[in-house]
Amino acid sequence: MGSAYKAPPPFSDSKPYSRWIDEIKAWQCLTDLDESKQALAVALTFDEHDPSGIRDKVFSDLPLDTLKSDDGMKELIQYMDKLFKKDQLSEAYEVYTEFDRFRRQPDLKMETFGIRKTLQSHKKIQDGIAKFCT
Template identity: 55%
Template sequence: MANYKTPPVLSEAKPYSRWIEEVKAWQEVTDLKKEKHGLAVALSLLEEGAKSVRDKVFHEVDLEDLKKETGVSTLIKFMDNVFKKDELSAAYEAYTSYDHYRRQTATTMEEFVTEFEKLYNKTKKYKMELSKPVLSFKLLESAQLEHKDRQLVLTAVDYKEPDKMFEQMQNSLKKFFGQQSMPPHFWLQTVRCSKL
């Protein structure tokens, strides 16, 4: 059986909002007493790097407040002042991450489709939802396929069923290019064309 005493770690690679969700989930599954949650989470904070805040927490948050049943809430309130972005900034960041995402040379199509959907789902949290046809075409364009390959993918997509287009596009991309990464010659052509 897993040991649920260790809370999630806030790291460089993990967005603050995701860490908060993981802490809430951890609180539901841990076998630690509720009055120890705040201290456990505080002790899991990094001491070095861009997200190092443990020293600041132990200097500015009363230890007795962390030892209460509301310790995690107290800690999160403090952490929000340090890390939480305002909603507009978070929405813009989610949108630009999604909008600028393109399949890279070494990325398989399956990895690309999964990451594309993950980034799109982040934008949906901020009420930025695209129609299925637009989302489908954005997925196809971001896959950076050659013209003949795009045409092949489109043969498996039915435009007469707009509500199913995104799922069909995902399936088609994975069916035809699943575990393949981009061939190096395509990447070189893309670089050369972009310099013109």
């Protein structure tokens, strides 16, 4: 039996762009979809109502022949990088401000808050600030 089609991960401003790229690369490893169709499949998953207008931008700025070529994914990712990829300094600052704004909810015990704050700080340092320093 053939395998079922697995849709590409959705693009959303609710997750970091770098995370979406990692998910797309993982999807490329798992999908049975021909290379010449992958960029089209990804572009068609972009929400028409996304505030960034990414679907319209992709289909306006990248020729259909480019999207349906074997290098379509490479071209699509390069285009997306120009729009959404952050430099290391911006990414490190964003990580820091997110950590700094983390506050205890009124119904959260202080002990639980302390544990979460510590875990979050370790994760953020590993995910963001460490990238900037290396």
